[in-house]
Amino acid sequence: MDHQSQAYMKAKEKVERLKDFYSHLIVYGLVNTLLFVINMVTNPDYWWFLYALGGWGIGIIIHGLSIKDNHFLGAKWEEKKIKEYMEKDRDNDSQ
Structure with a gap:
């Protein structure tokens, strides 16, 4: 795979992760808005939706x-952890 193809694949993965995050954020907003409304209708004195x-x-x-x-738990962190575990497994296998 040439450099341009690799760059495209990396960019595509980033876009997919960003799209997943935005979807998660939208669902979070919609569900919590619904929970707020339910809370205000059923028991406005106790704000349980905050949990x-x-x-x-x-x-x-x-x-x-x-x-x-x-950042924390990003692709570089994942790659670093994978290499770390592979090295540990290799060291354990060689003993």
């Missing part, structure tokens, strides 16, 4: 950080 909003929000933040190559 879902906060818990899922943490997941959204982690997902957002993971789509960057140079």
